[in-house]
Amino acid sequence: MRVDLFDFDLPSERIALRPASPRDAARMMVVAGSQIDDRGVRDLPALLRKGDCLVFNDTRVIPAQLEGRRGEAKVGVTLHKRLGPRDWQVFVRNAKRVRPGDLIDFAAGVQARAGERDTDGGMTLAFLGEEPVELLLERAGQMPLPPYIASKRPTDARDQDDYQTMFAREAGAVAAPTAALHFTPSLMDALAGAGIAHETLTLHVGAGTFLPVKADDTSDHRMHAEWGRIDAATADRLNAVRAHGGRLIAVGTTSLRLLESATDEQGTIRPFADETRIFITPGYRFRAVDGLMTNFHLPRSTLFMLVSALMGMETMQAAYAHAIAQGYRFYSYGDASLLLPAR
Structure with a gap:
């Protein structure tokens, strides 16, 4: 499909630079079939059914943004994917100088040796010394805010908490699963009281999630690999939800992509521990999820293609036009949408 079919005009003032406070005070646009309704995140318990299950990503964002020097040249590095105890695949700003x-x-005496360039447009980096890389990153790294936020303000101490979900447990992501940023303990209590369950899985979100689609046609775009895991017990519980008539609602596109990667043609979710490059565009047949809670995405992005696949292109173009007209806040720190396809 032509990538320009997924374009739309977004005023820059719609990009949120800070999250709502408290987190669950954010607005939420509900799209059920082709119907659009303006609600709030705190309405979620009343919008789902008893027996439904929300599926969260429990990945934890690491301080993956580094600023350094090669001689006199400034070099910016964003970690993308771990390759070994000390080796990472990275994207490099000013890469021609490395x-x-x-x-x-x-900073703080942290050093790394550049390796070979890779086919994904980055290179490998090996951290020197004997200290665990996690400790080196705590000393020298910063939270890797998305470019559309980082270009407008510097990262600060607030982002250490703001850019981490309440479910964050498994360290390894270089971007937050931002739909889950809206959840608070009180909201989770309200959901449990309404008979709505929740489960967690792990997908370590890579920096490739921020990269623009440069191809003119979706068939020519190559997704970056991300590592994910669903254990056998979690897969069994998720299958039981659907067997008893409940719906699986993915919280975030990362949860959705991992669920779809782990599900067979018959709709059974299997244990999974591997990389995925799944690229979901209109025409895709969803096997695992019955709905999605997600933030608002960039024009021409793989994530806007995904929500268009779930709800239909015309529906999502109309929904985003409504969101812009009604002043919804976009992207990682923005408002939410709850997408419930008609099927």
Whole structure:
């Protein structure tokens, strides 16, 4: 499909630079079939059914943004995917100034050696020394805010908490599963009181989620790989929800993509521990999920393609036009949408 079919005009003032406070005070646009309703995140218990299950991503964002130098040249590094105890696949700003074998000096005495360039447009980086890389990142790294926020303000201490969900447990993501940022303990109590269950899985979100689609046609776009896991017990419980008539509502596109990656043609969710490059565009047949709670996405992005696949292109173009007209806040720190297809 032509990528320009997924374009729309978004005024820059619609981009949220801070989250709602408290988190569950955010607005939420509900799209059920083709009907659009303006609600709030706190309305979620009344919008779902007893027996439904929300599925969260429990990945934890690491301080994956690093600023350093190769000689006199400034170099910016964003970790993308772990390759080993000390080795990472990374994206590099000013990459032309870095050659394989070069030493890069970061803050607090942290050093890394540049490796070979890769087919995904980045390169490998090996951190020096014997300290665990996690400790090095705590010293030298920053929270990797999305470019559309980082270009408008610097990262600060508030982001250490704001850009981490209440479910964050498994360290390894370089971007937050932002739909879950809206949840609070009180909202989870209200959902449990309404008979709505929840489960967690793990998908370590990579920096590729921020990359624009440069191809003119979706068939020419290559997704970056991300590692995910669903254990056998969780898969069994998720299958039981659907067997008893409940719906699986993915919280975030990361949860949805992992669920769909782990589900067979008969609709059974299998244990999964592997990389996924799943790319969902209109025409895709959903096997695992019955709905999605997600934030508002960029024009021409793979995530807007995904929600268009779930709800229909015309429906989502109309929904986003409504969201813009009604002043919804977009992207990682923005408002939410609850998408419930008619089927």
